[in-house]
Amino acid sequence: MNYFKKTPEEMRLLIRNKDFKKPTSGIAPGYAQGNLVILPKEFAYDFLRFAYRNPKPCPLLYVSEPGDKNLDPVAKESNIYTDIGNYNIYLDGKLEENISSAESYYKDDLVSFIIGCSFTFESELLKEKIEIPHIVKKKNVAMYDTNIKLKGSGVFNGNMVVSMRPIKSKDITKAVMITSRFSSVHGSPVHIGNPEEIGITDISNPDYGEFAGIEKDEVPVFWACGVTPQNAIKKSKIPFAITHGPGHMFITDIKNSDLVNY
């Protein structure tokens, strides 16, 4: 089956019915995919304020009402508890379980947050012929813990996690300009070159994902990363949270082209 020709709605149904179980990178091209955070209403205000205070790592695409399963305004006929192939369940900040459906954890006080994902800006970079080494090499992007302090909100705080893409020196200006137009999917880079200045001591050894090498004509370019809120949730030790599992994002009906800043 050609999963690249399916609509977001069709893909969500395939995932729900366990007919598609792979990571979602490259699936339903042209549509935004999102990181998921589900929290009890009790912590929703602090998390919303955390996202507002740290818009680069936590750019919000949608916030549900408490108890909503269906995220109709951004994903028709969806069920956020079944339409991702892989969920992490956190109890007291610790990973309790990694499962293919979160239905059994549903409660009517839970609020879903959909956070923008770098897949959108990567597809915009590719459109403009900017090479992204980890995509060429079919690896996961390299991600790093940093010393960049976030603005805290209630129980949520910590440091920023960044993703790194080696970009050719001649293309960096273009990459900055393109990604700056997409602030709801992490926006422009937070740092360019000199990894040690943001606390990265060994660039070849990422904290998450894979290192795909850096060529002589390339400079490491760092963007705020959607893993950041997951780390803040772990650090908060709040009693309960659900997130998407690594690489398995929520496929929305939002067109990438509708996310351009205006």
Add this chain to the structure above:
Amino acid sequence: MNYFKKTPEEMRLLIRNKDFKKPTSGIAPGYAQGNLVILPKEFAYDFLRFAYRNPKPCPLLYVSEPGDKNLDPVAKESNIYTDIGNYNIYLDGKLEENISSAESYYKDDLVSFIIGCSFTFESELLKEKIEIPHIVKKKNVAMYDTNIKLKGSGVFNGNMVVSMRPIKSKDITKAVMITSRFSSVHGSPVHIGNPEEIGITDISNPDYGEFAGIEKDEVPVFWACGVTPQNAIKKSKIPFAITHGPGHMFITDIKNSDLVNY
């Protein structure tokens, strides 16, 4: 006294001591001024989500902790209950009182929201030699109710209020580009020309402020306006809210130049 040479901190003290009672337009140039909304914590989540869902009329510059009087991170040694010259007190959505200090209404469950104000982008337009008629004619900007529906959040909903500035046809592109770089102070225009399309039937008769005329070589350009959240508060009929009084903004320590999108 030359109030244009005072620092934001000095101006806040003069206002607190009732030594300066005038509107704040043009005061402490180079520093951002903000719209104020104070609400009980009970409504803070809905309002924060309302602001996130409607970033053009409600661009947030700061959210306090409940009970904070001092907004130190954006205004050193400040007291948000005394450092504005004029406050509106709303009970059940109705204007109860217009007073020069809100101290007597302080409660430890109140949350302060500072919302970006068009003074910042006006000063950027003036720097680039774009003429703003109401400033030349020393009038208040013209503001209008529209048919542009906002995204609701809990008790908060309604239509967008816009401000209108007639801009010379040759300067409109420049005005769009400049204001688009300042999304935290309403950003780019929401509408250009054709007032009737957004429900404005008589451009010469604004719902708030004053009409300063439109010349033949000018087009009416509409920006989202900070009066919008005040209207949403009135419509919500929530038991209690404080806002700044018209023209009397909160003078922050944030430099306009630090508000450029990046």
